[in-house]
Amino acid sequence: MPPEGDVVSVPHQEAVRRRNLGAVLRYVHLRGATSRAELTSELGLNRSTIGALAAELTAVGLVHEGAPRASGRAGRPSPVVRTNAAGFSAYALTVEAGRLRAARIGLGGDILDSRTVARPSGNDLTATLTGLARELRPTDGSVPLGCAVAVVGTDRDPALGETLGEALGLDHPVQVGNLADLAALAEHTRGAAVGVDDVIHLHGDDGISAGLIIGGRGFTGHNGIGAQAGHMVVNPDGHPCRCGHRGCWEAEISAAAGDRARAALWLGHGLANLVNILNPGAVVFGGTLAGLYRDGHDQVRGRLHASALPACRAGLRLSVALLGDDAPLIGAAELAFERLLSDPLNTAAA
Amino acid sequence: MPPEGDVVSVPHQEAVRRRNLGAVLRYVHLRGATSRAELTSELGLNRSTIGALAAELTAVGLVHEGAPRASGRAGRPSPVVRTNAAGFSAYALTVEAGRLRAARIGLGGDILDSRTVARPSGNDLTATLTGLARELRPTDGSVPLGCAVAVVGTDRDPALGETLGEALGLDHPVQVGNLADLAALAEHTRGAAVGVDDVIHLHGDDGISAGLIIGGRGFTGHNGIGAQAGHMVVNPDGHPCRCGHRGCWEAEISAAAGDRARAALWLGHGLANLVNILNPGAVVFGGTLAGLYRDGHDQVRGRLHASALPACRAGLRLSVALLGDDAPLIGAAELAFERLLSDPLNTAAA
The missing domain is CATH 3.30.420.40 (ATPase, nucleotide binding domain)
Incomplete structure (x- = not known):
């Protein structure tokens, strides 16, 4: 099938740099701690470019560069890049048939903390979700980057994302996705x-x-x-x-x-x-x-x-x-991290 | 859902030019005769770029630039760009349950000539298809650019494309696609x-x-x-x-x-x-x-x-x-034209 026939223009060097910062951060976020040498070969950029990108991400605290892993090969070992999971996290919520879940998930995909309660009857949904998420607020001063909620079925409150965003004090609405879609995303990206x-x-x-x-x-x-x-x-x-x-x-x-x-x-x-x-x-x-x-x-x-x-x-x-029952939560977090992964420096600095 | 996280590099000006030549040719191929002014606004490139691209396509004979259409507006009317349907064509074949069809289709999507015969029993399929296509050979010296065949069902001869390509004297195998997929492509692109x-x-x-x-x-x-x-x-x-x-x-x-x-x-x-x-x-x-x-x-x-x-x-x-019963033929032609539309100058000059 033919690709789309869109015209292209020469992208600005700055746009290329941003996109490549996102690619490095996304790789480490999804695959875990990775040596600069592996990033170089997997992403198809040269060594000095990877070094510069990793240094920029380190400077804003999104990743740490650590002790090299022993490679068993001759030559200088390559520093390992890993996400700063404690410093950057997202809220992930699910609305399931019988229960509500909330988690705070660190950059890199680990669940840092979570809560599960029975689904309330009536209109308490938003209040209960907000309460759950508030209990998960980081106490170490780090700021959650966003939030997404996974909802079962097609019948949903169109204002849910906005209401939750306001209740959580975010400057943008909470993203809402289908639970099965987000579970699929999680299993596809890391399952x-x-x-x-x-x-x-x-x-x-x-x-x-x-x-x-x-x-x-x-x-x-x-x-x-x-x-x-x-x-x-x-x-x-x-x-x-x-x-x-x-x-x-x-x-x-x-x-x-x-x-x-x-x-x-x-x-x-x-x-x-x-x-x-x-x-x-x-x-x-x-x-x-x-x-x-x-x-x-x-x-x-x-x-x-x-x-x-x-x-x-x-x-x-x-x-x-x-990922078991956590797949929808992890998928929701992926959705919430997307802004950061698309443009790391601007999002992390905001 | 997140976009892919591929790295990008700055494309060479030449690659950008080629891609944009393809976009202009594809637009005129799918939408018919189009004024330079419309190309400018639809493709989001500036007027002088569109003018240069149209001139390049004209120079190799892929398009003609003709008398402007009366626009009813003040100012200089804009020349109209149309494909050279007679000069560039593709063979399209279908293998259906009860019949075989063959057509030669001009750049722009018009069926220039076609044949339909009952489907032969046994192993005569390739020979019959080849015979049909040969009957459609242009007599005016123009060279068909390629050929694709639309086949019903999942049960197909894996060597069909290569055998047909050789029989038709093409320098590359005939592309093979599902009939329903190619009909869908045709209805999606021009139906x-x-x-x-x-x-x-x-x-x-x-x-x-x-x-x-x-x-x-x-x-x-x-x-x-x-x-x-x-x-x-x-x-x-x-x-x-x-x-x-x-x-x-x-x-x-x-x-x-x-x-x-x-x-x-x-x-x-x-x-x-x-x-x-x-x-x-x-x-x-x-x-x-x-x-x-x-x-x-x-x-x-x-x-x-x-x-x-x-x-x-x-x-x-x-x-x-x-597109009625012609949809699979037209879809097959789209597949056959794809090489040209992706890189017009190199393909037309080859």
Whole structure:
């Protein structure tokens, strides 16, 4: 397929430098402590450029340069660059069917602190989320850079991001994303699907939501609500679904819940459809589907083999979420860090 | 979702010039004769740059600059740039269930000449295609730039592209693509789905194949075989399918074929699933599905409304292929022109 035909102009040296600062910081953020030598070879920039970029990031405190790792090779060992996880963090929140979670996550992706509470009924959602996030405020003077919230389903308060941003005293709205999309992002960037360009992340909660990575990019769909694969009708004469229809994938799995093997067969049935339609390189099961896949592994694979075309399932990797239940929180943090990673110096200095 | 974190370097002025030559040629190729003034405003380059680029393209014969169109505005009218359709063309071939087609398509997208024959049985495919293409050879001394072939389904001869390239005397293999993918590309670039970033093109032949445009880019999937949506199982107790499974979408539509209204309901059923999963901005029906959608419009829309989530179908545009049965040929030509459009001067001079 043809690339886009946009015109280009010569970018300013300054824009190139900023973008490369972002690339170095992003690499260390995602892969952990990395030697300058590895950054040089992985990013395809020369040694002196990497040295200058690392020095700039060190000067504003975003990274530390530390003792070299023994390389076992001759020559001067290369200093190791790591993120300043304590100094820069983001809030990540999730609104799940039965609970709310909040975490403060350091640059580099480690969860520094977290809280989980039962989901309140009524309108207390924003107040409860705000309260949770406030409990996580850093006490060492470091300033959180941003916040994002992962929400299940399509039914959401359009003012949630703004209200939360104000309540947390941020100068910009909290970003809101689909829980399955953010879990997919987390597994794609640092979990079970690193290096795979076409990924389906299936998250089970009170329903099934799908997060898609297509061609290496997060899929959001025309209306920005992502993939509502749980409402694919798999059985026209099936069970009623909470959406008002009948025979939806999530309704059939849920109706079979007392019989784990049957539920796993339905999981495999819908999976085969998605594999035929989207020919993914990896499918990751998260939330309640992780357990169903683990227990019903044989049924899921059996049904997949029976119903998916060989050409579509060739090379497919099935796995449970490597980041477990934390995938949505970690994905939300990735979203919140994005501004910093795109333009490190301006964001860190602001 | 975060953009990719690739490093960039300052592109050479020469690379910028080449890319911009491609952007101007692509614009005129897709949109038809265009004034320099419109190119200036649409491509965001200044007037003298557009003038220089148009002059370079004119010098190698890729475009003609002609009499200005009356603009109705004061000031000097702006010369019009149009492609040299007679001088530069590509071969486009299709391998469909029951027939083979071949066309020579001029730069700008017009079909200059075409042939259609019944699909031969056995191994005569390559010989027949080659014969068809040879009949289309230009007699005016102009040289075809390339060739691409659109093939239905996943089962294809891996040597087809190379064999055809040799037989046609090209210095590079013929490119091979899925028929539905190339039809989707054609409708996206110059048909019913121009300007829509998320598109499903459903092509009916002896089965149903889907071509997807996601985020403005052609979707190929992990194994490069595209979306095999016809084999989504929509009815676990349904009719046997030629793939060996039961209740596939294409099998249910095909089994209901004597009752057009029932077939249209099944079309709507699978459509609703795809809309829930992919939240497209446009769905285009081509091949035999164009007629089924036209005749069973009410059933398709009725079932879509009954089974797709409102959030997924909001803003969705349904239409038949604007390019009709020529969409796969035109898409194949786009693929064949891509080398030229990416680097006009080097390709045209070669």
